[in-house]
Amino acid sequence: MLRVFKYVFKYPAMIGIATLAMFTVIGIDQIVPLIQKSFIDDAILGGKSNLVVSLVIWLLVLALFKAILGYTKEFLYDLMSTKVHLNLKNQLFNHIQSFEFAYFDHMNTGELMARIGEDLENIWQTLGFGLRLLIENIFYIVLSTIILFSLNAKLAFICLILLIPIGFITLKLEKLFGACYGELSDQTAVINTTAQENIAGVRLIKAFAREKYEVKKFLKLNKRYYELNMRQASYMSKYFPIIDFLTNTALVAMIIFGGYMVLKEEMTLGTLTAFNTYIWYIVWPLRQLGWLTDMLSRTSASAKKIFAILDRPAEITSPDDAYCPDTLNGHISFKDVSFHYNEGEEVLSHINLDIPAGSTVAIMGTTGSGKSSLLNLIGRYYEPSSGEILIDGIPLSKWHLHTLRQNMSIVMQDTFLFSDTIADNVRFGKPNASMEEVATACDLACATPFIAELEEGYRTQIGERGVGLSGGQKQRLAIARAILRKAPILILDDATSALDTETEYELLTHLKEKNYQTTTFMIAHRISAVKNADIILYLENGKIVEQGNHETLLKKRGRYYAIYQKQFESFEEQLKEATYVC
Structure with missing residues (x-):
């Protein structure tokens, strides 16, 4: 929690004026009871009627000053807390953006949303009024205690000794x-994650008729959240009544013993009136102490989780003297590269490749053979566990990450589209692109025909993750987004899997005939999609077991040949039947 003050002290003038206003208000509150005492003892009971007007004027003036300074204090503290909240939220979001893919492989979206949302809101509320109220209460208690003893030490001792146990409570x-x-913060993150997953996957849940199961799962998590809140409520119900009892007892003691002293003329009525006001200056802060403790505990837990993220360094960063060329050619080399996600589970093993700039590389292989992992290393989304990758002869680790990724276009295996218009989704990689450029990219991606059928065309608003579009339509928009960027390196991670053969052939032909040079990597499972590639790789268990072009791999009669035979067997049989009929 103390680290939050680093952000608070960025606004010294604002804090200084607000704090000065706060202490002035406290000072006014400490003076008013003494004026009230003089009003009763001197002006009313003492018969000094000439003091009435002046004392009333003083009370009105102090009330006006208190109102103005109170507003100033509230406004500036609120403004400061809002600025701190804004700065922390921006820093947290920017820091999360700097993390490598591996971080998000093990982090739930709901947990991050809880940190950015609820936890930062807790800090904002505490800085806005909770912390200020705590400081105010401390000064009210200390100053009022001093004045109480100066008014009547015996009565002050009787009242305050009853309030001492509140500190231990x-x-x-x-x-x-x-x-x-x-625990509450952790459980909130779990609930957020579950809700986010269920809302995002509601179609799958309904398709499998799993609504009841998911409701029960959510109710179970919510029950745990309820139990934790009830535990917190039980602490309040156990200790808060004790605090109220002790404060009320102190007030009763003041009335009984104070009244007795007035009757015995050991204390004036005006002194007892002032004493009553000062005792309330102690009672109210003590009653709020439990609530403030609750707020500060909540904020402390939130701050720990936020700073745990901020303290985690990004594992993949640009070096200080990073390489930032004006142009990138796209010559890529893998030198004895191995890679694993978890220690002891090697995904890629001793990969050696030399890809000339402008080449098209097709990658095939069984599920889990490391195809996507190989492509993820090119953008340095993950670090190789051993070996080295070079682009244009420069090791990947020496490139500036922004420069490297700015020169790449990628279509992920899991197609993601934003809840925005079709045009803005395509423009994502090049925000300043004209509509003509967007249309050209969609033409090359074979997306124009289905866009033309939409009532609003490129202005059509699509749902989250492309809801309302077919798998093939989403893939074509994602490919258009990649094409529009005209990057020297293009990566298509199983990007045509949802396309029919005819559309796939047309799209790949467009990519081959484009008017700029690109080193293209493509994961595919159909021979028709990869046969025209300059280099075809076949991966198995993280190793390149076959490499060459279509003709050379067919001659080897290995795994590629087996796939070719399987995919074209039925076609050849139909061709023989047709020939026989003729």
Whole structure:
């Protein structure tokens, strides 16, 4: 929690003025009861009627100043907390953006949303009024205690000794709330993740008639959240009544003993009136202490989780003297590259490749053979566990990440489209692209025919992740997005799997005939999609077991040949039948 103050102290003038206003308001509140005492003892009971007007004027002036300074204090503290909240949220979001793919492989979206949302809101609320109120209350208690003893030490001792146990109760509550809110924060993240997954996958849930199961799962998680909140409520119900009882007892003691002292003329009525006001300046802060402890515990738990993310460094970063060329040719080399996600589970083993600039590389292989992992290494989304990758003769680790990725276009295996218009989705990689450029990219991606059938064309708003479009339509828009960028390196990770053979052939022909040079990598499972590639790789268990072009691989009669035979067997049989009939 203390680290949050680093952000607070970025606004010294704002904090200084707000704090000065706060202390002035506290000072005014400490003076008013003394004026009230003089009003009763001197002006009313003492018969000094000439003091009435002046004392009333003083009360009105102090009330006006208190109102103005109170507004200033509230406004500036709120403004400061909003700025801190904004800065922290921006920093947290930017830091999360810097993380490598591996971080998101093990992190739930719901947990990150809880950090960016609820946890930052807790800090905002505490800085806005919780922390200020705590500081105010401390000063009210200290100053009022001093004045109480100066008014009547005996009565002050009787009243305050009843309030001492509240301090020990507060320390106990802080420990209990701290542990409780750590668990509550974790459970909130789990609930957010479950809700996010269920809402995103609602079509799958309905398709498999799993609504009841998912509702039960969510209710089970929500029950745990309820239990944690009930535990927190039980602490409040156990200790808050004790605090109220002790504060009320102090007030009763003041009335009984104070009234007795007035009757015995050991204390004036005006002094007792002032004493009553000062005791309330202590009672109210003590009653709020439990609530403030609750708020600070919640914020402390949130701050720990936020700074745990901010303290985690990005594992893949650009070096200080990063390589930033004006142009990238696309000559790519793999030198004895191996890679694993988890220690001891090698995904790629001793990969050696030399891809000339402008080549088309097709990658085939069984599921889990490392095809996507190989392509993810080119953009340095992951680091190889050993070996080296070079682009244009420069090791990948020496490239500036932004420069490297700015010169790449990629169509992921899992096609992602934003909840936006078709045109803006295609423009994602090149925001300043004209409509003519967008249309040309869609032509090359064979997306124009289905876009033309839509009522609003390129202005059509598509749902989250492309809801409302078929798998093939989403893939074509994703390919158009990649084409529009005209990057020297193009990666198509199983990007044509949802296309029919005819559309796939037309699209790949367009890519081959484009008017700029691109080193293209393409994962595919159909021979028709890869046969025209300059280099074809066949991966198995993380190793390149076959490499060559279509003709050379057929001559080897290996795995590629077996796939060719299987895919074209029925076609050849039909051809023989047709020949026989003729």
